[in-house]
Amino acid sequence: MKRIHVGIIGMGTIGTGVAKILLEANSPLREKLDTVPVLMGIADCNPDAKNKIALPPAVTFTTDANTLLHDPNIHIIVELVGGATIAKEIVIKALENGKDVVTANKMLLALHGSELFRKARQHGKSISFEASVGGGIPIIAELRDGLIANKIECILGIVNGTTNYILTRMTKENVEYGATLKEAQTLGYAEKDPTMDVEGIDSAHKLAILARIGFGVDVNCENIYCEGISKVELSDIWYAHELGYTLKLLAIAKKRESGLELRVHPTLLPHEHPLSSVNGVFNAICIKGSAVGDSMIYGRGAGEMPTASAVVADIVDVALGRANITFNTMKIFSGQCERVSIADxxxxxxxxxxxxxxxxxxxxxxxxxxxxxxxxxxxxxxxxxxxxxxxxxxxxxxxxxxxxxxxxxxxxxxxxxxxxxxxxxxxxxxx
Amino acid sequence: MKRIHVGIIGMGTIGTGVAKILLEANSPLREKLDTVPVLMGIADCNPDAKNKIALPPAVTFTTDANTLLHDPNIHIIVELVGGATIAKEIVIKALENGKDVVTANKMLLALHGSELFRKARQHGKSISFEASVGGGIPIIAELRDGLIANKIECILGIVNGTTNYILTRMTKENVEYGATLKEAQTLGYAEKDPTMDVEGIDSAHKLAILARIGFGVDVNCENIYCEGISKVELSDIWYAHELGYTLKLLAIAKKRESGLELRVHPTLLPHEHPLSSVNGVFNAICIKGSAVGDSMIYGRGAGEMPTASAVVADIVDVALGRANITFNTMKIFSGQCERVSIADxxxxxxxxxxxxxxxxxxxxxxxxxxxxxxxxxxxxxxxxxxxxxxxxxxxxxxxxxxxxxxxxxxxxxxxxxxxxxxxxxxxxxxx
Incomplete structure (x- = not known):
């Protein structure tokens, strides 16, 4: 049995989930594969993170990410720190030290995708990021590989669980935005500072990633029109319902004769539209392709184990050697994609x-x-x-x-x- | 630019679609990839099949499949003959001659999967079959790779477009089964002899394939309980609707303490179940995984271009070298899977x-x-x-x-x- 060595940097919710799957005695990976990724080390700046799960002696815990980044015995670095500053340094250092990278970091890729992809190509390494959009939903692989024979015409996504939870509650329970947000915060579905989610910025980051994969373009996130849900009123949900529509926060990418429409805003969908029945913390993405026509993929867009499921799928893809092929043969990962002109x-x-x-x-x-x-x-x-x-x-x-x-x-x-x-x-x- | 040479055997609806995509001047493949599959030859026993599309001089047309099977210049054979006899011979000969195989043939894989997979392993080649279930929906890749970190608990699928079309029409338009079937035949959604579709046999074949990928087992199709829709009466659809349920033909696989439940039958789903709003010729598959929870994938389950989309995705997977890695590292393709005990x-x-x-x-x-x-x-x-x-x-x-x-x-x-x-x-x- 071939062993591929993995180091996790960032032992938050997702990191813990990933470690759980990799350390599981009855791991599905062992059942399914001859080549198995092996967790070698975990780094987190908080020393208490060590106690989140029982670590076997063979797994190093360190508060210094460099310990893993410089360990020649580690092949894959899983970056789960979040944000676009320290995470960027970690990814660059990992690539420079000859390690493949797996990340769930949408902000990092939305803001610095081209630069990081160029860096990875330069070092013959790969960056995988299935978990960056749609949590457990394998949307990146579908758009990149499953629909490769298609010219993508349109992407419509519910890609933020927090706002979909809030809108669902407002719609079904008739509770005002403010009260629903508070409830979501209590339940852990919304952050203390919910701006990134409720103002649509998180959705815009994910849209930039989907546009890159689907349309082969580089996106300046700042130019994506972005309108959140904080101004949505109950009465609009009622009247829209009466007219046959459901209100959802959508991330929208549409091919135009030249350039793209890229926009995030509250959107009315006819009740019979497949996205209109996607409720609560679920995510779903509709894709229209030239050959396949309309398709949709649906699942849990966040949470410890669903997101870990996507991260581990990426780890396996790297461990088997497929990620490297994909990354180094597809033009979208060249880091040379043209910056797209976004329609006014x-x-x-x-x-x-x-x-x-x-x-x-x-x-x-x-x-x-x-x-x-x-x-x-x-x-x-x-x-x-x-x-x-x-x-x-x-x-x-x-x-x-x-x-x-x-x-x-x-x-x-x-x-x-x-x-x-x-x-x-x-x-x-x-x- | 690296060239990988493809031969198509069987120039029916899907074969024509695949040829269209491969021959397209503005092919999405050329836009996206450095390595491009190149169509070298087409074989069909009907000489008129040659005229279905305009073939450039570089593409050989032959009525003898052996011409392609013995051509050392062809790397990938796309088997689109259908059925389980001639198709089986073609696949075996292709593998023996050192060619990778791509097929959309659910019956062949449902009946002879283990034997063919062993043969492919023995020759260091691969068999890819994304198009065999769910047409353009990349369900095989999702189940195999995207959800690899999961123990699959349950698969529920609407995997036959003909029966879903008929049930949708019966439900929405109040038309009896017999009349709806005739209409479906006129529209080309049902075969002259509709038995394979309406009696659930086609769904059972697809279920056998999904069970193999999802649960790592070999299935004796004959033991799958199989009840079609030919006895469904309008009144049952009405009463079920009144009780809050929609009637769908489902292919169901569920993990039990030992063995599996595998069954195909008309099934009532609560109106709010994501599968209950999958209408017409669309297919959708719900998967419950240990880490990801509930997920669904939805799209066109048949038709020239959707199915060709999946076949071409497989061709690319082979051309890039990923299919070979997948096929030769995953235990499900060893041909050694245990035959599953199907619950009574x-x-x-x-x-x-x-x-x-x-x-x-x-x-x-x-x-x-x-x-x-x-x-x-x-x-x-x-x-x-x-x-x-x-x-x-x-x-x-x-x-x-x-x-x-x-x-x-x-x-x-x-x-x-x-x-x-x-x-x-x-x-x-x-x-």
């Missing part, structure tokens, strides 16, 4: 859900729909309620497909009307 | 939907539920309608979890009651 949001075309707060007076609908019409936006359906909020009534319009630039112009004109109060809310739709 | 249907435990046809007389429900109770079967819900059919009324019961042996004993007692008419219908449930 004004150019995107979609249907829109609009919620106006208006004074209940004859002719209001005519005025608003007139302005929309002047900007080439036609209306597909209307909900108007007598129920007043603060003396105003909500007016909900669903448009046909329109250009966002036109919509923004129309909305700024409508804002000037004396019958329109408060901020007008709009949501984009995917069919 | 009498031992399975599930909830049951029962439809009795009874005479409308006081005490009938008491009699039937009394007999069920004597056999340790308790009732969860009841639908009784006044509407008579041929002087009888339907009585629908949903049971709690019960053992099938007990159910069969109870039903044979109930059959003796003079108030029970016609055949009692029962359907199994997955939650």
């Amino acid at each position: 949001m004004k150019e995107i075309k979609t249907r829109y859900y609009l919620r106006f707060s208006v004074i209940d007076r004859p002719g209001v609908l005519a005025k608003i729909s007139g302005i929309l019409g002047n900007h080439e936006i036609s209306i597909a359906s209307v909900i108007q309620r007598q129920a007043k909020e603060k003396g105003h009534v909500p007016l909900i319009l669903m448009t046909h497909i329109a250009e966002e630039g036109n919509l923004l112009n129309a909305l700024s004109e409508i804002k000037q009307l004396d019958v329109v109060k408060d901020q007008t809310r709009f949501l984009r739709v995917e069919e | 249907m009498k031992e399975i435990k599930t909830r049951y939907y029962l439809r009795f046809s009874v005479i409308d007389r006081p005490g009938v429900l008491a009699k039937i539920s009394g007999i069920l109770g004597n056999h340790e079967i308790s009732i969860a819900s009841v639908i009784q309608r006044q509407a008579k059919e041929k002087g009888h009324v339907p009585l629908i019961l949903m049971t709690h979890i019960a053992e099938e042996g007990n159910l069969l004993n109870a039903l044979s007692e109930i059959k003796q009651l003079d108030v029970v008419k016609d055949q009692t219908r029962f359907l199994r449930v997955e939650e």
